[in-house]
Amino acid sequence: MTRREFVLGGTALLALATIEEKLAIASEGKQWWLNELAKYERLRGAVPLKLQPVLVYSLSRRPLRPRSSWRPWGGFETEKDVEDELSKIGAEVSQLKGLCKFPIEVLPTEKVRNPNEAQALKESKADVFLIYAAGAWVDTYQALVELGKWSIIFVRFKSGRYYLWHEIVHPRFLRKHTDQLMQTAVGYEDVVVDDIKEVAWRLHALYGLKNALNRKIVCIGGAGAWAGGAPVVERAKQLWKFDMIVVPIPDLVKLIEEKRKDPAVMEMAKEAAEEYLRLPNVSSAIPLSSVTEAFLLTRIFHELMRQNDAYAITVMGCMGSYAGIMPCFTLSLLNDAGYMAYCEGDFVNIPAGVLTHFISGLPTFFCNTSYPWAQTMLLAHCTAPTIMNGKKRERVRLVTHFESDHGAATKVEMQVGQLVSVIIPDFEGKRWVAFHGRIVDNPFLPVCRAQIVVKFDADTEEVAKRLRGFHATVAYGDHIKLVAYALRKLGIELERLCRC
Secondary structure (H helix, E strand, C coil): CCHHHHHHHHHHHHHHHHHHHHHHHHHHCHHHHHHHCCCCCCCCCCCCEEEEEEEECCCCCCCCCCCCCCCCCCCCCCHHHHHHHHHHHHHHHHHHHHHCCCCEEECCCEEECCHHHHHCCCCCCCCEEEEEECCCCHHHHHHHHCCCCEEEEEECCCCCCCCCHHHHHHHHHHCCCCCCCCCCCCCHHHEEECCHHHHHHHHHHHHHHHHHCCCEEEEECCCECCCCCHHHHHHHHHHCCCEEEEECHHHHHHHHHHHHCCHHHHHHHHHHHHHHHCCCCEEECCCHHHHHHHHHHHHHHHHHHHHCCCCEEEECCHHHCECCECCHHHHHHHHHCCCEEECCCECCCHHHHHHHHHHHCCCCEEEECCCCECCEEEEEECCCCCCCCCCCCCEEEEEEECCCCEEEEEEEECCCCCEEEEEECCCCCCEEEEEEEEEEECCCCCCCCEEEEEEECCCHHHHHHHCCCCEEEEEECCCHHHHHHHHHCCCCEEEECCCC
């Protein structure tokens, strides 16, 4: 083969591969969207929480010298007592696994009697130590909590053989013989007495936190903040350990323009758009071309996440569009499929969205707050998910993005009467606020398109005084207690606004 024949042959093969690729895209059509994004897939990219039960104990032995104290509170005197307790823990942990409605992996129970045995757990693969605090002294527990794992301390009062640490965990360990909390690795909220159900919800919160941390996020146009600037972004990198993968806006625009020139890709986007418009509960007040372009951008965003092994994406500069495409409906579609998609590149609120998503297992609504009035608040944005309960699509009307009156966005009729959790991060990342409420109205005011009025159980003036930040995260259901527990592990307090 001559050099010319080799080059021509290679060119022909490349052209053939390109044609085959285009034919494959064309044959996908609506199937790409139906297969990849049409239904909500719960907790994409999540990994199990690993739990290590640890029995900490010591055996009391009667001394040779009579009439002297020889045992502390608690009922462990023989090895048989320890074996019986291990059997009880095994049964309890099996019950616990049944209570955990999220992926959890339980490692074999370890026995610890002293600081050296505690140190031997340094290489444990666990995320959480469930410490059965039957006996032993303070130094053993200190050695355990300093290993860098999250810890839950379980003590028995009436659920079995009495534990010494039911008596002394508060004054000796948490307060260290003072009247203030002195521990930094654990707090009062990490102690559970008797009730294994109380352990389950704490593990659920930690599962959410584990999967929120170290999250890869594709950042179109960079990472930013509604207020606070670079320090907010740096805090998200340091505290939440986010890996922010930046895609410059010119690169995205070039990609859009290239795809627009490909008839196979555009036909795929059009077929997916037409299929979406045939769904129950969906109506449209915008041209098919606007919906098609939203699906084109969805395909591009989906591919960018796949290429970067990411399940989250955010956009900056979205008010000006990307090559004429407003990203609102695209972000809604991705949230409806189980991804995490946020506008405005706002890393004040994005951590709340990611954490609440993994705790609730549901899409979250990234939205603007407003001034509270008569125990109600208007919450609105143009990127609302339509499958807010993770199962059924709400009634949705496709309209334009409000500020530009261009592109595609969702006017979602969220369920009146639905309980929601409203999580509002502060700009400094120190003290978030939150409240429960019920959706009482879906107005159509001249504001961002998806709009809900939430009635809350709190004093209106107190809410106004304590309101922080600007954006909020909304999820169906009651998740505030779990979010608060998870946030304490990062040194963030969550103030619940209510009359209780």
